[in-house]
Amino acid sequence: MRNSNMIYDVNPLPERIKEARMAKGYTMSQLAEKLSISRQAISQYELGVNTPKDEVFSKMVDFLGFPVNYFYKPIEYRLNNPVFFRSFKTAEKRVRDISRVRIGWMIEILLYLKRYIEFEQVTEGLIRSAPSKDDYYDDEIEEIALKVRKSFGLGLGPISDVALLLENHGFIVSKMALNEQKVDACSVLNTFEDRRPLIFLTEDKTAVHSRFDVAHELGHVVLHSWVDEEYLEDPQNLKRIEKEAFRFASAFLMPEETFSREIYSTSLESFLPLKKRWKVSIQAMIRRCYDLELFNQNQYEYLQRQISSRRARINEPLDDEICHEQPKTLKKAMQMLIDHKVQTPVEIVENLRLPVDQIEMLCGLEKGILRDKKEPYLRIVKNN
Numbered sequence: 001m002r003n004s005n006m007i008y009d010v011n012p013l014p015e016r017i018k019e020a021r022m023a024k025g026y027t028m029s030q031l032a033e034k035l036s037i038s039r040q041a042i043s044q045y046e047l048g049v050n051t052p053k054d055e056v057f058s059k060m061v062d063f064l065g066f067p068v069n070y071f072y073k074p075i076e077y078r079l080n081n082p083v084f085f086r087s088f089k090t091a092e093k094r095v096r097d098i099s100r101v102r103i104g105w106m107i108e109i110l111l112y113l114k115r116y117i118e119f120e121q122v123t124e125g126l127i128r129s130a131p132s133k134d135d136y137y138d139d140e141i142e143e144i145a146l147k148v149r150k151s152f153g154l155g156l157g158p159i160s161d162v163a164l165l166l167e168n169h170g171f172i173v174s175k176m177a178l179n180e181q182k183v184d185a186c187s188v189l190n191t192f193e194d195r196r197p198l199i200f201l202t203e204d205k206t207a208v209h210s211r212f213d214v215a216h217e218l219g220h221v222v223l224h225s226w227v228d229e230e231y232l233e234d235p236q237n238l239k240r241i242e243k244e245a246f247r248f249a250s251a252f253l254m255p256e257e258t259f260s261r262e263i264y265s266t267s268l269e270s271f272l273p274l275k276k277r278w279k280v281s282i283q284a285m286i287r288r289c290y291d292l293e294l295f296n297q298n299q300y301e302y303l304q305r306q307i308s309s310r311r312a313r314i315n316e317p318l319d320d321e322i323c324h325e326q327p328k329t330l331k332k333a334m335q336m337l338i339d340h341k342v343q344t345p346v347e348i349v350e351n352l353r354l355p356v357d358q359i360e361m362l363c364g365l366e367k368g369i370l371r372d373k374k375e376p377y378l379r380i381v382k383n384n
Helices: 014-023 028-035 039-047 054-064 068-072 093-113 138-151 162-167 207-223 235-253 256-262 268-278 282-291 297-309 329-339 345-352 356-362
Strands: 172-176 185-190 196-202
Touching: 014 039, 014 054, 014 068, 014 093, 028 039, 028 054, 054 068, 093 172, 093 185, 093 196, 093 329, 093 345, 093 356, 138 207, 138 235, 162 172, 162 196, 162 207, 172 329, 172 356, 185 207, 196 207, 207 235, 235 282, 256 268, 256 282, 268 282, 268 297, 282 297, 329 345, 345 356
Parallel strands: 172 196
Antiparallel strands: 185 196
């Protein structure tokens, strides 16, 4: 018996063993060392060739920190579409593996929530087919970005909350802790669950950085839904689509017609009020000015040197004053289940069979909200 409360007639699923290992960022060799077994044994467990003995499995569960029933839950989905990582070239395979596992968990959470809750439909016409040539012209991307703004009912001014805007048009936005400076964000078009785009942000970025990440991933969804894993294996293709998504994000957040009117100086100080208004980094605005030919090469390079000399490449002025945008859809959905007594926190955890801290993180919930907090019932029987 592997748990005092549960008896399983089946073996733990090989794919869940692999998934749990990847979610924690361990190689097979690292996990084998922690469990005092061979790497070959781990490989056999993950391939389904062999099954871990009770004592090994118990040690594995304790070490990885997963609920026992997680290892017996069938995977109902297949993530067929590629995941777009904004810093794909610098993101380690370990980090990409962790992200892919969490994306899968997000799909499981969505499938569960959709039993009870109707989500906003994805706005029609956003996702484009493959272009007739290898890449998009800059003018095409500018035009596409304007069309997307129009489909969202936006004018040409600053966007107050980019994450909320996308959530209101059927996107799922989530934040996850990776503790990796070289990873910005990732996105995937979820073909298993009604082609709903999923965007994942990292928690340790500035507010303006995260806003640009959301717009960048929107660019991938709009421009590159036709891309497959084989296409991404070519470094030139990867470089091209990253450049296109960056141009889209710039055009989406800073439309040429209105943004260009507000540029009146080449000094860094002149961009401070613009940063407050557009909620975009000074570096991104300077690049936008260069792309729109408002600044020439010499002016652009001069400003880049100024940024470096002031050590503002990572931390810019006003970064601490602009508030982070928080995804709301998943948090609201979970709260509705609890508030309307459709499911208790304990039932949610039991049904999802995922680590509690991961559910809370992906859904933007307060830590501990899904844990069983029942206190002993006491009553006064005598009052002196």
